Amino acid sequence: MAYQDTFSALGDPTRRHVFEAVSTQPRAVGELAAELPVSRPAVSQHLKVLADAGLVTCRTEGTRRIYAARPEGLAEIRAWLEQYWSDALESFAAEIDEGVRDS
Amino acid sequence: MAYQDTFSALGDPTRRHVFEAVSTQPRAVGELAAELPVSRPAVSQHLKVLADAGLVTCRTEGTRRIYAARPEGLAEIRAWLEQYWSDALESFAAEIDEGVRDS
């Protein structure tokens, strides 16, 4: 049920920006803060949330921390989506079948 | 880019519950409020957000409003996910190709 964490993590616009930024290319915290309209600590905090949700990984490079997107983190939400999609279509078909004769 | 609205709408846990409830079966506001630990106005507001995001539809039935899930609302996020997925794998492959030296 970790797809919920993914939704919560990606629910914030700033966090989506950070995620998409590191998706384009792995970057250090300072670089991200430089191109985003938020401070470095803010970026760091968002990265922590994303990391907890399994959406990014961290690689130490001297004093720098290079963050990269982790596509696998989207696997759960992807699986849920496909599952839901098929279930919904099924229910929809059943409803049509029964005929929606109001209550 | 409406997948962002979808993420924002589904980012809230309560809203996910409401969405999943109406997914199981179309229901009125009062019924939803009765089985969820939130008040009726709260449910109503959540449904408004979900409706704006195109995730639910409303059908008037006398004085009652029957809300139903709209699977199509997930189409955008689904498309984005597939797009991102393939792009990410591509970038990942390119990165591997260039060789991730160190560590």
Added chain:
DNA sequence: TATCTTGGTAAGCCATAACTAACGGTAAGC
């Protein structure tokens, strides 16, 4: 070894939004 650079953490403030309570409107039933 000393200093500088870089990143993470903690505390506090502020904004957004979710929740509750109360009111008004509308349709159904008697």
Added chain:
DNA sequence: GCTTACCGTTAGTTATGGCTTACCAAGATA
């Protein structure tokens, strides 16, 4: 036609969380 019940909206309060400033830790370089 009046009463009742249900639904939606609005105002007010509370709480969650995001942003910033300040401080601390770790590593590289001279």
